[in-house]
Amino acid sequence: MEMRDIDDLPKNAANYMALTPLWFLERAATVHPTRKAVIHGSRTYTWLQTYQRCRRLASALSKRSIGVGSSVAIIAPNVPALYEAHFGIPMSGAVVNTINIRLNASTIAFLLGHSQSTIVIVDQEFFNLAEDALRIMKEKSQGNFTPPLVIVIADESCNPKTLKYALGQGAIEYEKFLESGDPDFAWKPPQDEWQSIALGYTSGTTASPKGVVLHHRGAYLMALSNPIIWEMNEGAVYLWTLPMFHCNGWCFPWTLAAVCGTNICLRQVTAKGVYSAIAKYRVTHFSGAAPPPSVLAGMSQKGFRVTHTYGLSETYGPSTVCAWKPEWDSLPPETQARLNARQGVRYVGLECLDVISTQTGQPVPADGKTIGEIVFRGNIVMKGYLKNPKANEETFANGWFHSGDLGVKNPDGYIEIKDRSKDIIISGGENISSVEVENSLYLHPAVMEASVVARADERWGESPCAFVTWKPGVDKSDEQRLAEDIMKFCRSKMPAYWVPNQ
């Protein structure tokens, strides 16, 4: 159709800007400069201080040639520096590459190499882990290795010896690094909202983790969707039990700036730490992995209101919600639990969600029975996997993002997972590749066959469980000793939480 007057008005500098969550931080610092933005133990930063620290970080990175196209890795638990990384790194133009602290050195070595991170920010608790990873990278590099600059985060829990050692190895202390930056640095918002903002690795069915790339537009939209889904009002107080390195904390770092709320950091998540923070700071929200029904029931009794969401790193974290209906209020608890355990409906920021036949690609009927693959389409679906055209082609086939999860569509339109087409075990919210665990088991001299499956776990939701057969000639008189030997073997090959247990 012809362009008519009504549409013939071009974009200009006043009415079009790239969407980015970075402006939320500038706004929070303007509106509530003295409000507490980040609390970590005895340390507190206001929104103005947080903004200045992030600008310093962006400035210091820029001085080290970090900019558009760069990746900066960070290996840290939920400390203020990790929060700041979600703003300061993109404010330099670069991509924030958050790394799971529970990974082992060889996996981290792979990630740092794959992401081409030239700066690594690491919490002192994980300095040795980072050091091991860099050593592996160097060994594998055949003499062609430029070590990244290491910035070490040292808070009050830091052992002075660790810090001294790190500095001796050429690391720069994080606070010193910030001091080298300008608190009034003129950070550059992205020119294009499709520019990448974050990179996070997810375990797939194959040996190599895949790098999920997110963009400014999606991070902005997810940040504005969260308050609606979670009923999070201006000034919300968010307790960081969910690791910020996990899908960028479901974009909550940016949401908290949008609502000018307060972030409560916890280096370690303990029951005491959680309850103390709730009492002390009047916490309004916290998130975590989907717990088993028994834990859900217990939380409900204690007065927690649980919102059940589902998603993947590829969808900026949760992008479906089991939206509670008032008509469920009067149902028996078991019925409520069954209804609320479903994956539900799409987030307000997601355009399309469906369950499609793996044969025909057509939507399955909403009968609660016909199984198909859960698929997503819209603006909170990732840009793609980094340097992995084959995986991108498969995952984006036919105009859908393919989750790999198998489910049904219920008559009320709520989707529900029934199985996974990918062999993934989700333990404490983190993916474990059953194939990769099996591959390691096969390396053990006594193992003939191995199969790894998910086992229901009261605490973690699922945990890996291995079935093995022994090679001929193996002494089977003490199977307990054999099992222990295999678990020890696994611990040397994979993150501790991946190790099958008894």
Add this chain to the structure above:
Amino acid sequence: MEMRDIDDLPKNAANYMALTPLWFLERAATVHPTRKAVIHGSRTYTWLQTYQRCRRLASALSKRSIGVGSSVAIIAPNVPALYEAHFGIPMSGAVVNTINIRLNASTIAFLLGHSQSTIVIVDQEFFNLAEDALRIMKEKSQGNFTPPLVIVIADESCNPKTLKYALGQGAIEYEKFLESGDPDFAWKPPQDEWQSIALGYTSGTTASPKGVVLHHRGAYLMALSNPIIWEMNEGAVYLWTLPMFHCNGWCFPWTLAAVCGTNICLRQVTAKGVYSAIAKYRVTHFSGAAPPPSVLAGMSQKGFRVTHTYGLSETYGPSTVCAWKPEWDSLPPETQARLNARQGVRYVGLECLDVISTQTGQPVPADGKTIGEIVFRGNIVMKGYLKNPKANEETFANGWFHSGDLGVKNPDGYIEIKDRSKDIIISGGENISSVEVENSLYLHPAVMEASVVARADERWGESPCAFVTWKPGVDKSDEQRLAEDIMKFCRSKMPAYWVPNQ
């Protein structure tokens, strides 16, 4: 800088879609099909029904050749059809052109001609007004006039004679029109989020109103900003005291779908109607024009929590908010009132707000004294004025949208209006052009000189006040009679609320 791997991931059908608030309606109908979406007197429509009615409307319009590039006008108070128009018209690809019911026939004739609306939906109460407007259009057309199709809305308040008359004139009844449409119509989301969604006319300093064109992207972003600014949670109950024809009800029609809330329509805003609705439907939110401090104080005493916002049709409605700070809680009421009367800080969906020198174009210091023009930049700034390149050039000069309002920036960053550079009087939230009123006064045979200014008004905030001098020879013995004669004269030339009063 070179494009690197991290940014080299193209858009595809699964991860990029045009932003539009229309998806919110589809989602509300899926998630809460039986929840009340729109209540109007004894009539109630659920979200599923509302979605079906909007699809019928889009379908019926499509059958009449309405599509991308078309404008459909609607002249109605806050009745369900006006709510539906905000979805059904854009779902056909067209632009919804909401018309202020308080305008006179000649102004409406101008608007209908300027917007090239080929279909006009009109509430029965305003059928005669529309008829008069069309007659004026025909008279001025010099025989080259194709009358638009008229759809008449007839609810329970409708006089059967009016309806019969309208149908006799060739109008189609709105419900009949919907029946001609398909409730399962495959509406087409916009291909480009820059596509226009709404057109609304605003009174400026010159005789011709300017047509403000808004796009799907901005409407989406504003719809998601509102819940954060107004602390509007899922299932909010919104009372329509603000006319939906006024800046598209500040985008609240789309916000209500995003939060799956409930719209309470009021044909006429009366104290009884407002209080009854609050009691009956447990209203959580309503909006209106900024009241004078005396009214604000009274509302506060009655338990209303007032959020003060400011904006223009050109910024999708309010795009600044006087964000309340907890530290103001303990201040004396007069100080609170003074602080909260300021225009404040930018909306979360607006990227930049400033006060700039009208001489240098540079930001004024945040001293609360230096006056400059309030300017906006970002994604909730209009596309531009329809068919008005000169006005667009001026209003978008130097990368800012120029509001025409003069103000200061306070030391806390909050902006505050001090004066208007444009001669606009804002009465009950609607703009009145003082120049246009003056121009009419000059047409009166007794008037020598005329000057129209804003007068503080207990009820309307401002009302127009005229100063005149008489021509030589005018009998000044009865000035009261002269004044009454002039007011009568004005009533024939302009909307009733524009008429200066004593």
